[in-house]
Amino acid sequence: MEGGNFTVTPWEVTGEIDYDLLIEKFGTKRIDAELLSRLASYGPLHPMLRRGIVYSQRDMEWLLNLYDKGQQFALYTGRGPSGHTHLGHLMPWIFTKYLQDTFHAPLYFQMTDDEKFLFKDDLSQEDTLRNTYDNALDVIALGFDPKITKIIVDTKCIKTLYPLALKVAKKVTFSTTKAVFGFDNSTNIGSIFFTSIQSAPAFLPSELEKHNVPVLIPCGIDQDPHFRVTRDVAESLGYYKPALIHSKMFPGLSGSDKMSSSVPETTIFTTDSAKQLKKKIGNAFTGGAVSAEEQRKTGGKPEVCAVFKYQFYLFESDDAKVDSLAERCRKGEILCGECKKLLSDRLILFLEEHQRKREEAKSKLDDFMMKVD
Amino acid sequence: MEGGNFTVTPWEVTGEIDYDLLIEKFGTKRIDAELLSRLASYGPLHPMLRRGIVYSQRDMEWLLNLYDKGQQFALYTGRGPSGHTHLGHLMPWIFTKYLQDTFHAPLYFQMTDDEKFLFKDDLSQEDTLRNTYDNALDVIALGFDPKITKIIVDTKCIKTLYPLALKVAKKVTFSTTKAVFGFDNSTNIGSIFFTSIQSAPAFLPSELEKHNVPVLIPCGIDQDPHFRVTRDVAESLGYYKPALIHSKMFPGLSGSDKMSSSVPETTIFTTDSAKQLKKKIGNAFTGGAVSAEEQRKTGGKPEVCAVFKYQFYLFESDDAKVDSLAERCRKGEILCGECKKLLSDRLILFLEEHQRKREEAKSKLDDFMMKVD
Numbered sequence: 003m004e005g006g007n008f009t010v011t012p013w014e015v016t017g018e019i020d021y022d023l024l025i026e027k028f029g030t031k032r033i034d035a036e037l038l039s040r041l042a043s044y045g046p047l048h049p050m051l052r053r054g055i056v057y058s059q060r061d062m063e064w065l066l067n068l069y070d071k072g073q074q075f076a077l078y079t080g081r082g083p084s085g086h087t088h089l090g091h092l093m094p095w096i097f098t099k100y101l102q103d104t105f106h107a108p109l110y111f112q113m114t115d116d117e118k119f120l121f122k123d124d125l126s127q128e129d130t131l132r133n134t135y136d137n138a139l140d141v142i143a144l145g146f147d148p149k150i151t152k153i154i155v156d157t158k159c160i161k162t163l164y165p166l167a168l169k170v171a172k173k174v175t176f177s178t179t180k181a182v183f184g185f186d187n188s189t190n191i192g193s194i195f196f197t198s199i200q201s202a203p204a205f206l207p208s209e210l211e212k213h214n215v216p217v218l219i220p221c222g223i224d225q226d227p228h229f230r231v232t233r234d235v236a237e238s239l240g241y242y243k244p245a246l247i248h249s250k251m252f253p254g255l256s257g258s259d260k261m262s263s264s265v266p267e268t269t270i271f272t273t274d275s276a277k278q279l280k281k282k283i284g285n286a287f288t289g290g291a292v293s294a295e296e297q298r299k300t301g302g303k304p305e306v307c308a309v310f311k312y313q314f315y316l317f318e319s320d321d322a323k324v325d326s327l328a329e330r331c332r333k334g335e336i337l338c339g340e341c342k343k344l345l346s347d348r349l350i351l352f353l354e355e356h357q358r359k360r361e362e363a364k365s366k367l368d369d370f371m372m373k374v375d
Numbered sequence: 376m377e378g379g380n381f382t383v384t385p386w387e388v389t390g391e392i393d394y395d396l397l398i399e400k401f402g403t404k405r406i407d408a409e410l411l412s413r414l415a416s417y418g419p420l421h422p423m424l425r426r427g428i429v430y431s432q433r434d435m436e437w438l439l440n441l442y443d444k445g446q447q448f449a450l451y452t453g454r455g456p457s458g459h460t461h462l463g464h465l466m467p468w469i470f471t472k473y474l475q476d477t478f479h480a481p482l483y484f485q486m487t488d489d490e491k492f493l494f495k496d497d498l499s500q501e502d503t504l505r506n507t508y509d510n511a512l513d514v515i516a517l518g519f520d521p522k523i524t525k526i527i528v529d530t531k532c533i534k535t536l537y538p539l540a541l542k543v544a545k546k547v548t549f550s551t552t553k554a555v556f557g558f559d560n561s562t563n564i565g566s567i568f569f570t571s572i573q574s575a576p577a578f579l580p581s582e583l584e585k586h587n588v589p590v591l592i593p594c595g596i597d598q599d600p601h602f603r604v605t606r607d608v609a610e611s612l613g614y615y616k617p618a619l620i621h622s623k624m625f626p627g628l629s630g631s632d633k634m635s636s637s638v639p640e641t642t643i644f645t646t647d648s649a650k651q652l653k654k655k656i657g658n659a660f661t662g663g664a665v666s667a668e669e670q671r672k673t674g675g676k677p678e679v680c681a682v683f684k685y686q687f688y689l690f691e692s693d694d695a696k697v698d699s700l701a702e703r704c705r706k707g708e709i710l711c712g713e714c715k716k717l718l719s720d721r722l723i724l725f726l727e728e729h730q731r732k733r734e735e736a737k738s739k740l741d742d743f744m745m746k747v748d
Contacts, residue, residue, distance in 0.1 A: 120541060165530055190548055
């Protein structure tokens, strides 16, 4: 959808996103205190929930009611392998890992190599398939349980996905895709069809188990349009509507609303070296004043600062510490240089560890890939 | 396309077809005396060529030039498995068999079970898959060479077809499918995408052989729109444009232009019994006069007679005999009853033999099915 000065679709996120307006326009529900308290009953609340980073949902109450009655749900999320993985991609996956751990839920992770080929003029099928296996290493490195996690590579698993996609496609008109995705007459026919393929994994657990399985889709709010289509056709196909839980977009180092691979200088990739990382964080947009002297007097603005947001979104899980950091910034007690150093040091450790696990993941790829007969 | 009082699209053929107008509107070439004489140099001309039933083409000269230089072409044709096979389906397959025999050409035969599911409200995926294997028996019964004939079932071979279909789909806009197929905003997104899947086998021989292979598509003229799309994108994907050779539609027993399964009383299925057959031919539309007496005087009109057309299109391969039959009809020397008896007797023999081979085909299915890893 396009708001006053922002656009949020599965393929474009630009401008200053009004997340409250998205809830209203998309017709989702805010994650309220009651739901948070209910979620807390299954295990410690994830910081992203406490901090409103994961903030919107569809049918979570229904899903938890079934779960409470003993019906296990499956998780479904994914990645469009357009390039290297960056921290913005990791954020919802880390949240998905929390859901898997808390609810012991099997996970279907879709790699949409077909989508990225169809939507990106400059990408070949070889490119998107190479990215797929490269990105899969980052997924595996996060520690998902190989016994209950399957990575679905669209072009490799298409024999399984296609019959489900056809069922969806038969129910969805071009009008619908115009309204939901903003397609027009110049859109290619693969892109028009694609949403059917993204719907398929939402029904796959039911097909595999031969009875209806509830599905929860954790994803960025930008992906909600696909799953509105999925939900609209689900019941007429005899399946449950998938439930959803939406996160905000991970910010870029420029202070913009979304980290984007198209601006590599303001994007931290999981494969970045310590040197690259330091340089990027050194150049990050902050909420500091024009001079150190001035900032000591007036304080900084953590709410607009990319460096602070990184701690808040992903790296400082202790609420007291993150509050204290904001407070010290506002009072001028900590300046941007020191803050950047704190983040760099933490991120270097994180990436070293991630890159080590990423190397180990190379030998685990086969365990995670969904097999199709 | 829609002419003055007829419609010819891959999904609808109605009215009195003006085949000359189709050549003009579709932009194909008539099979002229020069091409016929050239084709005769490879072996005896098929009656359908001699009689102008196979009457239109694209790039046959180019294809034969390559063939003469030693470059083997592949054949590609197919079937939309919407129901039982009828004689109208057999006609182009019999011609395809002639092409395989004459040019020793490998054949890729596509079963579009996905298409029929998408385009027919009342068909399930189970229906179209069941029809697929049922129809395949009729293909095999015609005697194609199992060593060089592969039947591609779309939903079973989708892993092979999908990457090719994606390449096509990325090049084709919704505008194009509106113009070529008459789609509109209410068309489902699977139907919109489908032409990409029908394009894929035209490029499959090149993919399998890892160098460009010329392809000839024998088909009903109603299928030409799909292959205009295929031809339009072929060169930009690095493939040859497929050549085409088009047949007219096989007539229905009602005298209409096309035999159609939707009117079973005027349609002869390959599984019909002798009794069903006799009844259908007994009720066939003929070119006879109001009474036997009148007809002996004024003669009949073979050019409008369904019974005569059956001999002309498919069952009497001897030109002298078919000419003599028409002549005797025009002179009132043979009446409709006798003519129907002639056709019935011949068709009963044909169907008995076909049904026997169809039974044998059940044990050969596996030899003909394309394998996908």
